[in-house]
Amino acid sequence: MPRVLNGIVAVCPDLGIGCGGNLPWHPVRLSNEFAHFRKMTSTAREGKKNVVIMGRKTWFSIPAKNRPLNNRINIVLSRQCIAPPAGAHHLAADFSSALRLVDTELSEQADQVWVIGGSSLYKEMMESPGTRRLFVTRILKQFDSDTFLPEISPDKYRLLPEFPGVPQELQEENGIQYRFEVYESNDQ
Ligand SMILES: NC(=O)c1ccc[n+]([C@@H]2O[C@H](COP(=O)([O-])OP(=O)(O)OC[C@H]3O[C@@H](n4cnc5c(N)ncnc54)[C@H](OP(=O)(O)O)[C@@H]3O)[C@@H](O)[C@H]2O)c1
Numbered sequence: 001m002p003r004v005l006n007g008i009v010a011v012c013p014d015l016g017i018g019c020g021g022n023l024p025w026h027p028v029r030l031s032n033e034f035a036h037f038r039k040m041t042s043t044a045r046e047g048k049k050n051v052v053i054m055g056r057k058t059w060f061s062i063p064a065k066n067r068p069l070n071n072r073i074n075i076v077l078s079r080q081c082i083a084p085p086a087g088a089h090h091l092a093a094d095f096s097s098a099l100r101l102v103d104t105e106l107s108e109q110a111d112q113v114w115v116i117g118g119s120s121l122y123k124e125m126m127e128s129p130g131t132r133r134l135f136v137t138r139i140l141k142q143f144d145s146d147t148f149l150p151e152i153s154p155d156k157y158r159l160l161p162e163f164p165g166v167p168q169e170l171q172e173e174n175g176i177q178y179r180f181e182v183y184e185s186n187d188q
Helices: 031-042 056-061 095-103 119-127
Strands: 005-011 016-018 049-055 072-077 090-092 110-115 132-139 171-173 176-185
Touching (some): 005 016, 005 031, 031 171, 049 056, 049 095, 049 119, 056 072, 072 095, 090 095, 095 119, 110 119, 119 132
Parallel strands (some): 005 110, 005 132, 049 110, 072 090
Antiparallel strands (some): 132 176
């Protein structure tokens, strides 16, 4: 059975996801939002680990002390690197090579696959066929951004009324309100 691909992202109202190599709301920390990211991407079947796939800039946007993301298999994508950046578990030259790695060398250990950014990887994940789930945190405040999430096509993605483990109520931290959403696409 083809594997479900998951993406997870936190976005401003204009779909901004990053600014100057950081999150748009930096230096404000949204600890509970980060805990949601950690819970969703880390929860795997017993004896297995989830895989997180990210672009090189997203890898380096994670504070060094938090790399690699723990309890997850970290795959970094780069066309230039010839070896995984220090601390990363695997390097892949493109998205399909990363997925092939999951289905071959990592198949025994890997559970879910999570795409965690940035822009071009979200685009590839969102446009690829099969079952795709997009876990979106809607930050309800505008911040300057230089990196954006591609539009979530309403023709392709439907907003799920609820999803296990994802709170439905409005969240607020440090004066910033946000809510969690889950979209699904079943294109073949
Ligand atoms: N809000 C959120 O949820 C969220 C999530 C993630 C990241 N971010 C933010 O977004 C920014 C980083 O994202 P970004 O879009 O600028 O960069 P990115 O996608 O993380 O990294 C871009 C680099 O990754 C490699 N890459 C990307 N797609 C590839 C592919 N298909 N095949 C091979 N290599 C590929 C290339 O590396 P080489 O140049 O080495 O070839 C490319 O230059 C930061 O500001 C970060 O904080 C926000």
